[in-house]
Amino acid sequence: SAEVGARLLAAQDPSRSLVERERETREAVVLARRLGDRHRLGFALRLLARWLVTIDPAANRSGAEAALGEAADVARSIGDPQEMARCHIMRAGLADELGTPGAAPAEFQAAIDNIEKLRDLQRDDLARARFMTEWAFVYYRMSGHLLGRQGDLDPQRLDLAFRTTERLRSRILLDLMDASRAAAALSPQGDAGREHREVLDAIAGAQR
Numbered sequence: 001s002a003e004v005g006a007r008l009l010a011a012q013d014p015s016r017s018l019v020e021r022e023r024e025t026r027e028a029v030v031l032a033r034r035l036g037d038r039h040r041l042g043f044a045l046r047l048l049a050r051w052l053v054t055i056d057p058a059a060n061r062s063g064a065e066a067a068l069g070e071a072a073d074v075a076r077s078i079g080d081p082q083e084m085a086r087c088h089i090m091r092a093g094l095a096d097e098l099g100t101p102g103a104a105p106a107e108f109q110a111a112i113d114n115i116e117k118l119r120d121l122q123r124d125d126l127a128r129a130r131f132m133t134e135w136a137f138v139y140y141r142m143s144g145h146l147l148g149r150q151g152d153l154d155p156q157r158l159d160l161a162f163r164t165t166e167r168l169r170s171r172i173l174l175d176l177m178d179a180s181r182a183a184a185a186l187s188p189q190g191d192a193g194r195e196h197r198e199v200l201d202a203i204a205g206a207q208r
Contacts, residue, residue, distance in 0.1 A: 025051055039078070039083070046071050046086060049094060061097070088107045118131065119132055132171050142164050143162075
């Protein structure tokens, strides 16, 4: 409803205090539950978890965990990998405050798995390329988390950080190549079109 949306906007207003933003978020949760608005409910629950740990991580840890748990249940009930990815991203981002810093890589990995499920559902080559660029930040956040802990750069973490960025790079490159082929297929079939396809095939061979 309009009121749920308005309260969520108010909850994200940086001019308001955290206490006010938490209160607006709780009101949005109640309204979204009452209306059966599962998409907004999931967003409101994730937002509530963020405000709770920002206000007082120790005192609000169980409340934040409960909010994230309900958000995950809502995402599963919708059957939307994108909502599940957002739940994992939020849990990874709050792992330190929730007292589970070692769980962040697995949460990021779960988010990436859901993102790639969605990528595979994009039938249009151009849409698939755009989709991956929009979600690239998750791969970078995971790599940054792995590399950002001083004194903890063991070979396994370094290897996983490298493989994560390479995984993203290869996905984006291959999707862009597929999109270029799709565009070339629609262009005039002259010498320029043939040369364009030959160049793309050479790039694909080099990448493999």
